[in-house]
Amino acid sequence: MSALHLIQTLLPLGPDDEPPIDLKSTAKLENFQAYVESLKSNSQSLPHSLEQVRIEALLASSLEGSYINSLTITDINKLINKFENYQSGIKVFRGRLEPIESILEDFNQELKDLSSSLTSLQEQSSSLTSDLNLQRGLSEKLNPIILDLMIPPDVVKSIMNDPIDIKWIENIRFINEKLQVIATTKSSEEGQLLYSYRGSKAATQLESGIQLLIAKSVERIRDFIITQIKLLRSSSTISSQKIQKKLLDVKEAYLFLKTHQSELASQLQLAYIYTMRWYYHVRFAKYLYALEKLHVRNIDGSYVIGHDTGEDKLGALSGGFKSWLSSSNQPTSPKLHQMQQMQQSKVVTLTEYLQSIDKRLEILNKRTDYTSAIPSQIAETTPFNYWLEFLYNQWSIALVDNVVVEYLFMVEFFYQGVEKFEKVEALGTVTEGELNSNSHKSDWSGVMFENVYKLGYDFVTWLISHQTQSVGLRSNSRVIPSTSLSTNSTCDAYAILLIIRLIQATQSSLHNEFHIPILDDHLNSLLMTLWPQFTKIIDLNCDSMKKIIMRSFSSKSKDRHLAPVSVTQHFAQFLLGLLKLAFNPANDKNKEQIRGEPLFISIERLRNDFEGVLTKLSSHLFGNTSQSTQKEIFLFNNYFLIVSILKNENGSGLESNDFIDEQISHFEMLCKAYETK
Incomplete structure (x- = not known):
């Protein structure tokens, strides 16, 4: 183309x-x-x-x-x-x-x-990418080292100026971490090579800075604890538990102080122990003074079995007094109204006392609820009358609550969970007065609660002896009860047994629930005081039965004595109350352990003395041989009354009392022996 x-x-x-x-x-x-x-x-x-x-x-x-x-x-x-x-x-x-x-x-x-x-x-770009990867790898390796060798300024400012609280404890943890880093780098060859510790200026500065922070932290912790201890001794009515809560929030601070300044920590612990010794002594003395203001139902020697209480005369007098008040046309004056209330509240007959056991047993069941003790303001103003065990229960609740709280605080704060305590003398020097009391030879609990234990012992002694001098105003010397009952000593065997049961319930709770053994010696000393007092009351009842029966009945008008005598009813009611106190659902002691108590020995002695007195009375009234049938009828009627009372009470309860069943079997055997055919 x-x-x-x-x-x-x-x-x-x-x-x-x-x-x-x-x-x-x-x-x-x-x-x-x-x-x-x-x-x-x-x-x-x-x-x-x-x-x-x-x-x-x-x-x-x-x-x-x-x-x-x-x-x-x-x-x-x-x-x-x-x-x-x-x-x-x-x-x-x-x-x-x-x-x-x-x-x-x-x-x-x-x-x-x-x-x-x-x-x-x-x-x-390729070179920069390669350098960036290399730099990132180096940063990942160097960052931990840099952070280990660095002290942030915020930490220093916080240690110097921030208030000591839960947040401040983070500073303590930071210092502990740095100390662990320093210890690791010094101990391992790899750490020394990694940090170049030998001759490293950064590591030397870190160690020097941490030591300065430790010194400042120790100073601030010391001042904080001293301030809290001073608050306990101040005149303000601040609760010790609030201060303890503040201290528990920073318990790691005390461990830090104990690690770096063990002598200072021991001195602070000693200061706290003696401060709380004074704190509890003053407050418990005031509380006991308020408890002694409560009106107590006085069960004296006129309430023992066989004593001529003059219930009929007292009942007639009370009835006449009430009749005169109701028939009077004039209005009742405030003073007369107060006399009427006192007459109605304070008069307790022997029968009312013996039958009061069911109501009084409720205190053992309520004890498991751990209700708070009665406030001292109410104790000083309430007009009601109370049994002796109520007063002791208020004291016991207050004592146990404070001892449990203090024990848990001491273990958690000062001993960091270790329940092994050294003697107080190992913590530091004590004053001359403290040396004379020998309290420093025990652990912290013996020192802190020594005076409180003495107050409690004197209070129990006051309850059972009704001494006029207030426990809260006495000296710290312990009052030793006399070997025989004084004229003012209580004859309320129920109160003594109820207090013993409350003490045993406290021991069981402290061992099984709280696992706190520090109250054992004090509670055992109370039991050693109460059991002899109880046996003395039983002795007084036995002696009274022997005297009143032989004194009250003569050989005249023998026919009317075929019926049971009043002392038999009183004995049956008293025995029933003792047996109910021997067995109680709130008491978790096994039966064999209960049988080893002085209570059963006293029951057997009381029963044997009653049977002996009743036999002598039947022989005195009806002779030995001429009126044997009437004698047997008399004995049968008395023993049958006892069986009836025991059966009636044992059948009405929700749980059968094996101890009552044993006594029923015993008296039924006596009834069969004297039953006429």
């Missing part, structure tokens, strides 16, 4: 254009000129037309042979001239293109430079 035809295909002719010229016809100059002119007529410049012809000629020469050889010299010269003109024509355009060529060369160079820069940037 010729160039002409190529042009024709690329540049299609319009409707007015002439058909293309055959390439062969262009061999002549005229035809060639006409062809060029036709190209020019197609809005093409001459140089462009000639260049096109040249291209076509080259193509045509390759296809159909060279047509230029057919041209004449004249034609060639013309063509040369035209070519030269063309060269001169395009020279201007070439001049114009030279800046563009230069621009293109510069642009090409810039492209090469940019490509080189991008390559360099890529290499730098």
Whole structure:
């Protein structure tokens, strides 16, 4: 395909254009000129037309042979001239293109430079990525070391200025962590190599800074504990438990102090012990003084079995007094009304006393509820009368509550959970007065509660002896009860036994629930005081039975003595009360252990003495042989009354009392022995 035809295909002719010229016809100059002119007529410049012809000629020469050889010299010269003109024509355009060529060369160079820069940037980016990974790896390894060797300024400010509370304890933990780091780096070769500890300035500064923080922390902890101890001795009525709670919140601080300044910690512990010794002594003395203001039902020697209490006369007097008050037309004056209340509240007959055991046993069941003790303000103003065991129970509740709270605090704060206590003398020096009391030879509980125990012992002694001097105003010397009952000593055997049962319930609770043994010696000393007092009351009842029965009955009007005597009913009721106190659901002591108590020995002795007195009385009333039938009827009636009373009471309870059943069997055997046929 010729160039002409190529042009024709690329540049299609319009409707007015002439058909293309055959390439062969262009061999002549005229035809060639006409062809060029036709190209020019197609809005093409001459140089462009000639260049096109040249291209076509080259193509045509390759296809159909060279047509230029057919041209004449004249034609060639013309063509040369035209070519030269063309060269001169395009020279201007070439001049114009030279800046563009230069621009293109510069642009090409810039492209090469940019490509080189991008390559360099890529290499730098790869290098930076590699350095970043290396730096990240180094940071992960160095950060722990830097943190271990650094003390944040916030920690220093907190140790210096912040109040000592739960949040402040974080500073103590921070110091302990740093001490552990220092100890680890010193002890292990790997740690010394890792931290370069030998000759490391950073490690030396860290150790020096931690020691300064330890010294400041010890100073602040010391001041804080001293402030709390001073609050206990202040005149304000601040509760010790509030101060103990504040101390327990920062118990780690005391452990820190004990670790770094053990002597100072021991001195502070000693100061707390003697402060609480004074604290409890003062408050318990005030509380006992208030308890002694309570009105007590006094059961004296006139309430023993067989004593001529004059119940009939007292009942008649009381009835006449009430009748006179009701028949009086005049209004009752406040003083007279007060006398009436005293008359109704304080009078307790022997029968009422003996039958009071069921109501009084409730105190043992209520003891398991751990109700709070009566406030001293109420104790000083209440007009009601109370039994002796109520007074002791109030004291016992207050004592046990405070001892339990103090024991748990001491173990948790000062001993950090270790229930092994050293002697107080091992904590530090004590004063001359403390040396004389020998209290320093015991542990903290013996020192702290020594005076309270003495107050409690004196209080129990006051309860059973009714001494006029107030326990709270006495000296610390212990009151030793006399070997025999004084005229003011109580004969309330029920109260003594109930107090004993309360003490045993306290011991059981402290051992099984709280696991606190520090009250054992005090409670055992109370039991050693109460049991002899109880046996003395039993002795007094036995002696009274022997005297009153032989004194009250004569040989005259024997027929009316076939019925049971009043002393038999009193004996049965008294025996029933003792047996109920021997067995109680609140008492978890086993039966064999209970049988070993002085109570059962006293019951057997009381029963044997009663049977002996009743036998002697029957012999005195009815003779030995002449009236044997009446004698047997008399004995049967008395023993049958005892069986009836015991059976009636034992059947009405929710639980059967085995001890009562044993006594029923014994007296039923006596009834069968004297039963007439």
